[in-house]
Amino acid sequence: MIHMSNVSKIYENGAVALDGVNVDIEKGEFVFIVGASGAGKSTFIKMLFREELPTSGILTVNGHDVVNMSHKEVPYLRRGLGVIFQDYRLLPDKTVFENVAFAMQVIEAPRRLMQRSVNAVLDVVGLREKYKCFPAQLSGGEQQRVAIARAIVNDPAIVIADEPTGNLDPDTSWDIMDIFKRINKAGTTIVMATHDRTIVDTMKRRVIAIEDGHIVRDELRGGYGYEA
């Protein structure tokens, strides 16, 4: 599903974010990316949906050659991915329903599917009743659930989450993790960058630890194992 071979990223100012990274992530895996701020976690995540391009190496995501693809193909790479951010990134003047439907609208999905698919994903995240609310009327956890609904409404092969629980209290974070578990159980690959030691230690999933641009640890049923 994701294949990185000797991937490096050097920014224009000379900062080395990633240095010779080799990773393979299979379909249906649930992977945590851990590491201190500035270790290269964000770069790793951003390269997956081609927000950043590797400076060298081979990167394949969901069958797309990320490095050599033309600019025109980028939207089609992203349609196979669901991206979730720490700050939710919802549109404040659209309702919950509209925020989720927006993701279908902009890829010109058939309208008859829209109502059904949006309702289905709102069920998954437990926000079916709040479909008429605006983001400002929701709690942080609820807003993040809307963002998850939006990420999965186009049925992506991979969900990429960059610190999705970073702004949330522990209880709410667990609600979010439960949703991720369910999505993963349905067969979707999940790659999640996080700082949350408790979540990583409790979930017992694959952990990739990045330090100074290198992968220092890659364990199948790992823990956070790392003094922040």
Add this chain to the structure above:
Amino acid sequence: MKLRTSEYFITEVFHSLRRNNWMSFASVGTVAVSLFVLGVFLTLVLNMNRLASSLESEVQISVYLEDSIKTSARKDLQKDLENMQGIESVKYVSREEAKERLTERLGDQKYLLDALGDQNPLPESFELTVAQPDMVETAAKAIEKMDGVEAAKYGQDVVKHLFDITRLIRVFGLALMVLLAAATLFIISNTIRLTVFARRKEVAIMKYVGATDWFIRWPFVLEGVVMGFVGGTLAAIALRSFYAAMAAKIYNTLAFFPLMPQYPFMNYVTVAIILSGMAIGALGSAISLKRFLKV
């Protein structure tokens, strides 16, 4: 483009125009003013051209005679003229007839002639019609050298001046148009830039969920086109009433003036102006998108 997508674009455009109402207003206003000025120059130049060519096709030479000429010499001259190659007809205009014509032409202002009393300062003349317009100049030059001829005047003189003036107006109008077009492009692209800025979050999300570049760009381009269309329409409406008013004035005072008839001429001008407005709008957006919307 799919129907629901067009629907989406159209609602986006109107949302956006409302959100930036002042900038949209300014853009539409600038387009309207610029295109109005363009239209004024366009109609002016086209009318001057028409006037010039209608004068050019008037193949008449007025041959003014010296005051001292004797009747017999005048008759000889008339014969010579009649025998000249390319001259179709020769008509004698006496001094009295010339004065009568002038009185008629002055109309309400004929009192100006009262000051002259019984004097008649006008010369005798022949009116010549020439077979072909391109022969006028050589014929007039030859006639001027003949005995008893004071001067041979023809329309081409006026035409030459008219063409000079037309060229001046054209150059001046073009320079002004380029300037106004640049200002309009600047204002439109600025408005679109504001729109892009106001919608940057939306644009970012569109990119993350896999919208294509053109899907993202279309609403902005359409917004520019709509602004150009509205501005162009306003300019066309203003120009039409302006032209109608001017035409009425000109017909009242200068009835002989060969003005372009309003229809269908103004319809073509209207279409041209609205299309230019839309083109300017699209171009303004394109400039803005290239610089500010890295998709």
